[in-house]
Amino acid sequence: MVDAARTGGEQPAPVEEDARNALTYLENKDRSAADVKADARASWDRLARAVEACSEEDLVKPQPVQSDMPLWDSVSGSYAHLGNHLTFWYMDSNNEEAAESAQLWAWEIDGSLFATPQAKAYADYNLACFYARVGRPDKAVPLLLESFKGVPTLLDNARTDHDLERVRDDPRVKKLLGS
Numbered sequence: 001m002v003d004a005a006r007t008g009g010e011q012p013a014p015v016e017e018d019a020r021n022a023l024t025y026l027e028n029k030d031r032s033a034a035d036v037k038a039d040a041r042a043s044w045d046r047l048a049r050a051v052e053a054c055s056e057e058d059l060v061k062p063q064p065v066q067s068d069m070p071l072w073d074s075v076s077g078s079y080a081h082l083g084n085h086l087t088f089w090y091m092d093s094n095n096e097e098a099a100e101s102a103q104l105w106a107w108e109i110d111g112s113l114f115a116t117p118q119a120k121a122y123a124d125y126n127l128a129c130f131y132a133r134v135g136r137p138d139k140a141v142p143l144l145l146e147s148f149k150g151v152p153t154l155l156d157n158a159r160t161d162h163d164l165e166r167v168r169d170d171p172r173v174k175k176l177l178g179s
Contacts, residue, residue: 001064002050005071011064069116080110080123087130096134103130121150129163137167144176 004011015023028036051059059072083106090099103126111123128143148155158164159177167173 002047002054002071005061005064006050006054006058069118080106080126082106083109084126091133100130100134103127117150121147121154124150125154125158129161132164132167132173135166137170137173140164140167141170141172141176144173148176 001011003009054071060070063069063071083102086102087099087106090096090102107123107127109123110126111120124143125147128140128147131137131140131143144158148158155177159179164173168177168179
């Protein structure tokens with residue numbers, strides 16, 4: 001995407017994130033970890049070369065797929081997306097401490113290093129969902145509040161988000177969600 005945006009080339013067709021994740025899983029589920037890691041390294045190297053080839057002007061152009069966001073945001077989003085997947089992997093491996101570290105890494109990238117108000121709100125929401133999944137409403141509630149301030153439509157999503165199930169009965173969460 002970065003090279004195509006920089007050169008004006010044809011962009012790949014957009015694919016919904018859950019569909020892309022499912023396809024990636026099917027393509028890789030039977031491969032060795034070493035092969036997946038080698039491909040991931042090559043992918044990150046291609047991304048780094050593409051970013052290095054960009055000028056400052058290129059990086060602030062609108063994303064071809066999401067025109068309300070600058071191109072550079074697709075780069076930061078790649079790292080945060082990886083952090084989210086690492087979080088799920090560590091959770092599946094019953095390693096809550098490593099999962100929290102991965103989620104905090106993703107939150108810092110999206111919410112601090114490449115912060116736009118919208119990116120920070122989504123980062124806060126994702127971190128709140130992590131804390132809700134592990135049953136820590138004291139950490140989830142302030143992050144939810146901040147996320148709703150930054151992107152009010154997240155409130156609608158939160159009302160049905162399965163990630164919030166473990167804290168949904170907390171009075172503070174009920175108040176936030178208006179339930």
